[in-house]
Amino acid sequence: MIFQGKAITCQWLDDGLARLHFDLQNESVNKFNQLTLQELKQATENLQKLDGLQGVIISSGKDSFIVGADITEFLGLFNHPEEELRQWVDNALAIFNAVEDLPCPTVTAVNGIALGGGFEMCLSSDFRVASEKALVGLPETKLGIYPGFGGTVRLSRLIGADNAIEWIASGSQKKPDAALKDGAVDAVVAPENLDASAIALLKDAVSGKIDWRSRRAQKTGPLQLNPIESMMVFEGAKAFVAGKAGPNYPAPVAAIKSMQKGATFPRDQALECEATGFIKVAKSDVAANLVQLFLSDQYLKSIAKKAAKSVAPVKKASVLGAGIMGGGVAYQSSRKGVPIVMKDINDGALEIGLNEASKLLSQQVKRGRMDAAGMAKVLNGINPTLSYDELQGVDLVVEAVVENPKVKKMVLAETEKHIAADTILTSNTSTISITSLAEGLQRPENFCGMHFFNPVHKMPLVEVIRGEKSSDAAIARTVAYAAKMGKTPIVVNDCPGFLVNRILFPYFGGFQKLLSDGADFARIDKVMEKFGWPMGPAYLMDVVGMDTAHHADAVMAEGFPDRMSYDQKTALDAMFEAERFGQKNGKGFYAYEKDRRGKLKKKPDPIAYELIKQVSPESKEFSDQEIIDRLMIPMVLETLRCLEENIVATPQEADMALIYGLGFPPFRGGAVRYLDSIGLRDFIATAEGYADLGALYTPTAGLIEKAEAGGNYYPKSETVKPA
Structure with a gap:
């Protein structure tokens, strides 16, 4: 064993090859926290001292590669005085440089998600082989910062400044084929062939069949742009991105400025430009707020996951009242894999609901996000009906009729007669008291509010409203269903207007x-x-x-x-x-x-x-x-x-x-x-x-x-x- 830690191990393979393996103990994913960075430094130092080292393969023991930096630690770092933050950034960059400067070729086997610092780790190696299940990218600008582990420098030299600007400024995540097309990865293979393919590529580099030294020189040298080309690429990009991002989101333009300042420099000087700009955006209020939003979003997701584990899943749903809202709910449910019965009292309303679902699906097909077979599958998951009999076997009902308390109470009471005793009944209302709507129900403990925002397919929020008699099980199942629909559920107590x-x-x-x-x-x-x-x-x-x-x-x-x-x-x-x-x-x-x-x-x-x-x-x-x-x-x-x-x-x-x-x-x-x-x-x-x-x-x-x-x-x- 070359190195044994709690996040990283390093051991010999055959033919002078070594494996640098990320597998963070007691965590479901690998991430760059302080422990991982420190062990990467130690493991790399051990590799540098070895005699007979011919090549290094970098791999992961998780389903993902490395999901990114541990943002909970970063939020604290950003509060440090600027000189202390600069010291930390410089130390981290030195660790990634040491990986890149190993005296032998390196190949990363990207088996799954490799985002942010995770993908910057990939960029530190000479070559990258990606699984068909991989997902790569540098999404830092969505947090109000930009890549700070060398990503702006290495990616721009690897795939060209124009492509790197698009990747970094948009914060987009790339599937393997797109990454291969741009040159960010060198091969895409089936998951079961990933390790063998990465080792084969590494052996080709060791034997001289592939010139790994020229690749490394490309990544550590200046950008190959003449002054006119540089001006056209960077000045045009700054103007376009500034117009898209707006004045309140400075990170995308700051990333471009960093790349521009470092374009004529070799790696180490270019990284100094990256670090200077990174610290400036990291210490901004925008970064602090966007990072906090990310953490809050993760907190909400954890609540939804906990709810889903505590109750039986919703396998079949129903929406009462078709029309635009009902059609939107039906579309969203079926699209996310939960078949749904759409009930109304007349055929005209059902037609409106189906047309709404069809329109939304057609837009997905037009944009290339779905094919005709996928559209047919979603539509087949929507069962339009005039009869309550079709509600047999439904796990959860969303009442979405007109915003009139008398009508809603009548529909809810009638619906309760036609559903199983453990079926959850919910009301999509924006103003009417859930406690009041429950007054005529036989099982008020199985009733709560489920307030969708219009348009349903675009708005991420669902308010789950707890009435005075709503049970924890009813709330949990509704939260789990909302999350399954791709929404962000937030539980609120009953009052006029609820929360929003x-x-x-x-x-x-x-x-x-x-x-x-x-x-x-x-x-x-x-x-x-x-x-x-x-x-x-x-x-x-x-x-x-x-x-x-x-x-x-x-x-x-x-x-x-x-x-x-x-x-x-x-x-x-x-x-x-x-x-x-x-x-x-x-x-x-x-x-x-x-x-x-x-x-x-x-x-x-x-x-x-x-x-x-x-x-x-x-x-x-x-x-x-x-x-x-x-x-x-x-x-x-x-x-x-x-x-x-x-x-x-x-x-x-x-x-x-x-x-x-x-x-x-x-x-x-x-x-x-x-x-x-x-x-x-x-x-x-x-x-x-x-x-x-x-x-x-x-x-x-x-x-x-x-x-x-x-x-x-x-x-x-x-x-x-x-x-």
Whole structure:
């Protein structure tokens, strides 16, 4: 044995070959944590001292190769002073350089997932053989950083700067054939042939059949671009990527700048450019927020996995009420492998539901993500019916009929008669109390809410709502089914609006007060879109639908009259009374018409301004910060009330619900994370400056208490000493 550790072993094979093997103990996957990096350093040092070493194969004992760096450790590292972080990065780069500089050819057998630092490990070897089941890439820009273990330098020299820019700036994951086409791997083989093929390639390099020294020289030398080519590649890419990423996501452009600065240098100097830029983005608020989102997403996935292990899986489902929503639910369920019965009371509705599923599937075929056989399989998994008899054998039912409590109660009670005693019954409602809907049921313990967001196939969030009598088993099975559908389920307790809509309407409340005080809705939209929202509040109301928003507004006002009721007519009232329902009838705050591609395009409409004069005859100018404060303070405070009232369990779940359900700017991390970034005491002081606007702006008792104690809602990351 050359080296024996807890993450890495290194041992002799035949013919002077050695195997460097990653197999992290007590973990299901390999990852680059401090232990793995330290053992890689020790193992490489041992290899360098060997006499008779002819070649090294690098392999994994897990189903994946290396999934990436341990981001939980990295989050702590990013809090270090810049000089300490630089020391850590330089030490890590030295380890990867030592692998690349071994005095013999090296080949990596990429058996599965090799992402981020895992793929940078692959790039450190001379050659790469990938299994047909492999998945490779450098997705770091999605976390607000870019590759920091030499990925920008090695990949650009291996596959060309233009290809490397596309890989790194997009953060995309590549299947083996795509990686082979670009030159990032040297061969793709069946899984059962991977090890033998990698060893055969290594022997060819040892024997001289393959020139491994020229490959290494290519990776460690400057980029082969003349000044004009370099300018065309990098300047064009920076402009294009900056337009795509936007000003709030600096990492993709920073990666390109790093590659450009290091283009004329050999490896070691180029790596210095990479490290300098990496540290700058790593210490940004954007990186901290996006890394936290990644960790929160992993936390939600762990909850769903735990739920799935505790209950029997949903093997067959049903949706009651076809139409667009029912068709979307049916499509999503069948597409993810759970056949579904789609029931309605008339053939016309069933046809609408099937057409919706067919349209979504046709789009997948058109984009090359599915073939005709796959489309047929999904459609065959949807059973349209007018009869309750088809619900026999169904494990879970999603009621998705009209948003009317009397109709829903009648449908739920009737459905309960036709399903098994252990079948879970759920309601897709956005405003109606789950506890109230359960009143007429014989088995209320088997009932809960399952609130999908529209459009179902795009929106990742599903709110799973616990009523007063909902059992843990009902909640767990619903969570597991939502996760099986490819959604992110978040469990919330019952209250008016549940979680997302309850938090949204104070934001709308702040918007409406601004309009009443004379603000221009188009200017508000521009400010909030610059803040990071995908659309401003006026545009969002038009998309939601003014009739839907007006109904939900009334529910919120009844549930929370102290802060969500109005003592005068609002702009929403004016639009609703004028039957300007937004995009659904082509007129709201804006007017809408279809462009050449059939997409709705908004344009100014003088009639909307005339209607708003009913609630605000005088116009007034507000600063950008005033607009932001008056909309965001109510949203943040309502999020805190939901936490304090245990509507949602954790800040992580609250923030992820807003990001996945409303499009809260991800780079800001969510409402609670945004609050922490401002500072609790500063936030309270700002809110108190708007005290005359009413209860929407009144800090909660919990916030005041935490601020006085000098606390935060998110714990500060543990620090990690440099390696």
